[in-house]
Amino acid sequence: MKNYQDIAGDGGSDVLGQVSARRRAVAEALAGVRRVLAVGSGKGGVGKSTVTMALARAFRRGGLRVAILDADLNGPTQARLAGLEGAPWIPRDGRLALPRRPDGIGVASLGSLLPEDRPLSFDTVSKGEEQTWRATRELALLLQLLSSVRWGDLDLLLVDLPPGAERTVQYAELLAPLAAEDPERLAFVMVTVPSDVSRGVVARSLAALAGTPARLLGYVENMAGYFCRECGDVRPLFPEPTVALDAPCLGRLPFDPALAELCDRGWPGGSEAEETSEAVRQVEQIAAHIADLVGCGPAAPTGGRRPPLGAAGPHPTTTDRSEPEEVLR
Numbered sequence: 001m002k003n004y005q006d007i008a009g010d011g012g013s014d015v016l017g018q019v020s021a022r023r024r025a026v027a028e029a030l031a032g033v034r035r036v037l038a039v040g041s042g043k044g045g046v047g048k049s050t051v052t053m054a055l056a057r058a059f060r061r062g063g064l065r066v067a068i069l070d071a072d073l074n075g076p077t078q079a080r081l082a083g084l085e086g087a088p089w090i091p092r093d094g095r096l097a098l099p100r101r102p103d104g105i106g107v108a109s110l111g112s113l114l115p116e117d118r119p120l121s122f123d124t125v126s127k128g129e130e131q132t133w134r135a136t137r138e139l140a141l142l143l144q145l146l147s148s149v150r151w152g153d154l155d156l157l158l159v160d161l162p163p164g165a166e167r168t169v170q171y172a173e174l175l176a177p178l179a180a181e182d183p184e185r186l187a188f189v190m191v192t193v194p195s196d197v198s199r200g201v202v203a204r205s206l207a208a209l210a211g212t213p214a215r216l217l218g219y220v221e222n223m224a225g226y227f228c229r230e231c232g233d234v235r236p237l238f239p240e241p242t243v244a245l246d247a248p249c250l251g252r253l254p255f256d257p258a259l260a261e262l263c264d265r266g267w268p269g270g271s272e273a274e275e276t277s278e279a280v281r282q283v284e285q286i287a288a289h290i291a292d293l294v295g296c297g298p299a300a301p302t303g304g305r306r307p308p309l310g311a312a313g314p315h316p317t318t319t320d321r322s323e324p325e326e327v328l329r
């Protein structure tokens, strides 16, 4: 069996040529995207996908044109969160039109293509050797997704990252070329819960990210207490954490049953759960802050309950500047 050292150059695969062709295709597909915001953590189950969707919704209500890329290819949840399970991706002019929510948020998630009882699997040259190819295939598939979709003109593309500190860095490196000409174009937000277990993993991710050109905006503390819908109090969920994080805290969200309901029900815009959720209200403040940081205003919170970022309501009209190119559902 050959070792890597035994293979001369790229073994004749022209791998660098292939990579640069793919990078060019990604750059072209994303030419109309002003800012890319990756939401990661390293820790699993802390609310990355929830925060991604909640931020997208808040940005959208503020009148921004947004889409989500569910980069968690093995555990894609954005299709369910967005209410787009089974929604078609329609080929047109060599690219795929994104499934869109009624509010115009486009969502690229393998969850709308793969039924929930089917895992992502790749063909391999020999059975039982899937692990040899898996990481490479996943990253290649992600680049293929980025280059194959008709993203159109967007203010913000949110990328929902999978768990794993090492994967967070891999994805940071994968996305880094997007910011080659404009370092402001790509930013990262981390999500943690206020436990030392979670903060420890996030600290590891932060340290790893520091070795990349990724622009880190800070972290969101999710599940910072339990919001009681009966009495309106926020009660503690975790003991006071002791692990320090070397990044600004962008805001805190309580665990809010209304938010859990929104996630499980495909986030119906303008629903009672959305309008009364304390977590949604807090997310709007965080979204305004992030919009400001990445230069995607209008970002000033109005101070009132609604609308948070701008003039657009829960269901933007056809005159809204962010009306999607094609509404598929």
Ligand SMILES: Nc1ncnc2c1ncn2[C@@H]1O[C@H](COP(=O)(O)OP(=O)(O)OP(=O)(O)O)[C@@H](O)[C@H]1O
Residues within 6 Å of the ligand: 043, 044, 045, 046, 047, 048, 049, 050, 051, 072, 075, 077, 161, 162, 163, 222, 223, 253, 254, 255, 256, 257, 258, 259, 260, 261, 263, 264, 279
């Ligand atoms: N603030 C919150 N209030 C209520 N429910 C929440 C909140 N944050 C997350 N959840 C719920 O917790 C669960 C896990 O959240 P989510 O899937 O967003 O985590 P994740 O970090 O993306 O997980 P993974 O690492 O598997 O990708 C979901 O059922 C979600 O609805």
Ligand SMILES: [Mg+2]
Residues within 6 Å of the ligand: 048, 049, 050, 072, 077, 160, 161, 162
């Ligand atoms: Mg997730």
